[in-house]
Structure formats: structure tokens, C-alpha cells
Amino acid sequence: MSTPFTLIQGGLAAAMSLRAELRHPSSLREPEVEAWRSLMARAVEPSVYADPDFTLTMAQHLADGQTLALLLVWQDGLRAPTLRGVLPLRLPARQGLAGQAQVWRLPLAGTAEAAVDAGHAVAVLRTALDHLRQSRLRLVDLHWPDLRPDAPLAVALGEVAGSTGRRLAIGAQGPAGPPAPVPPPLPAGRTSLERVRDPVRLRDAVEHFLILDARRGPGSLLGDPAAATAFRVVTRRFAHRRQACVDLVRRDGEVVAAAIHLATGRHDTIWRQAGLRLAGEPAAPTSAGRVEAVVTVEAEAVTRTPRAPTRLRRLLRLRA
Secondary structure, three states: OEEEEEEEOOOOOOEEEEEEEEEOHHHOOHHHHHHHHHHHOOEOOOOHHHOHHHHHHHHHHOOOOOEEEEEEEEEOOOOOOEEEEEEEEEEOOOOOOOEEEEEOEOOOOOOEOOEEEHHHHHHHHHHHHHHHHHOOOOEEEEEEEEEOOOOHHHHHHHHHHHHHOOOEEEEEEOOOOOOOOOOOEOOOOOOEEEEEOOHHHHHHHHHHHHHHHHOOOOOOHHHOHHHHHHHHHHHHHHHHOOOEEEEEEEEOOEEEEEEEEEOOHHHOEEEEEEEOEOOOOOOOOOOOOEEEEEEEOOOOOOOOOOOOOOHHHHHHHHHO
């Protein structure tokens, strides 16, 4: 079932028609995955973890019995529909009872990510919530963790809640888990750095990384076969697109440190690191404070005009 939503853009005679649908991750076909990749170039908050090669791999190998779905928002066009939004959701385990959906916190990423078109964020989120309200899932709330308070997605969610009369609760969010242990520094001496980009050689570089990662004992990727498989698949898929590389640091011919990069250019992201820490290497930057939002799926019958500042910002200011 899809939910249509029509947005009349100011100054334009034509209306933009949006529709939403819930899909199982394994049901997507290659044209839909390609539409998702195209959306990434227009995303309001680009994240390599919202890329289909990452999200779909996590859903395939690390679902751990959870009920997952992709909430897709499309704009119908004269030729082919354009994908405007993808929200990976974890649905209630018991579908017959009223419950809460959550934007899925992706394994091996540690954050909840969504891909939303920068030019249509408010319309996409409103269409998504309207679809959840009309679905047969009997959802009460949508829980969205890992939001940066002043980021466009958070602001858009506040505008949607204010304009539709939906209740919106904001709470401070603590760290997802204990901080990662700081590896011992590499003693001063002669080292060499190699950046591996070739997809064939990158597979061997990934195995070097996994061996280093295994030395930290419990919690290593090799200690969890499913996680290790997902890790290999993600790096292979990104490498096939020339969107991955591995940095290998050697001392006396032995690999002593490694880092996995996903994406390139300004979106280059160090996904994982293992081994020793280079002497003088700056400490990892602390992530900005994040909040989690819970917005009701049910909207008031009367639509209210949003007022500035957004409801989200007002709530955050009251809690400060």
C-alpha cells in the first residue's frame, strides 16, 4: 500500500505528488537500488552509512531476528519516479499490537541514518508519517535517535510535527556505549604508509585489518562470523565502485596499524581503525551532542501553520 501526498510549490502551477511504501530490504531490485544511490548525491545530511551498499548489507547479515523495513518516498514523474527519501525502520516484533517504529541504528555504524532529499525534506517526512498512520501496523510513535539538534533533518522533523499537530518529545541522548579503548602508540622509528585502492589487492588489505582487529580480543569482528562477513561484503561493494581504500602502516615489513575508508573526497569517512596508534596522532574528535526524538504517528485533524522558531528548537531551548 502506498500513501499519496501532494505538495503545491509556491509560484508553480504544477503539484509535486509524493507517495510512500514500506518494503522489505531484500525485495529491492537493482533499478530501485540505483535510485537510492542517486538520492545519496542529493541527501540533506550525506552519510556513507545511509548508502544502500551499507544499509542493505547490514539488513542481510546483521538483522538478528529484528523486523526491518524500508520506508521509501517517491515522486511520480512523466517518465520514471524519483526516489526522495529512504528511512530504514525497525518495526515492533508483534505486528498485531500497537507499538513504536524506530529509525534503525545500523550495526557496525552505531548511528541511525536516513537518506532524505535536501530539496524536499519536510514533504518527505510528512509523507512518511502519513503513510505510517494509514498502514495496518497500528503504529503509535516513530522513534528517531542520533539527531543533531540544529541539523536540517531535526529541524524538518520539528516543522512537520508543528504543521500537523503531532506531539514531539525530545530527550538528551547519552553515548551509545563505552568509549573505544585507545590503542597504544607506535614507538618512534621508521614506518611506511601504503594506501590500497585496487579492488583485488584491497581484499588482502582487509584481511590484514581483521587480523589486527582480532588482537583486541572480545568484541573483535572475527569473533562474530556474521559481523566479519558483513564487514567484508561492505568493503567489497564499495571497492567495486572505487569508493573504498585501506591504509596500512608497516614497521620493519610488518603491518602494525590499519584504517578502512569508505567514500572519497569530502565524504571520505574512516569507518574502522585497528592496531597501534601513530605517535603524535591527534585524538579522535568528540562527536557533537545528539538528541532522540519521538513523534506521534497520528496527526490532529486540523493542520496548523508552523511558527518560527520550530517546535523542536523551542523544546530544546526549554530543556537547556
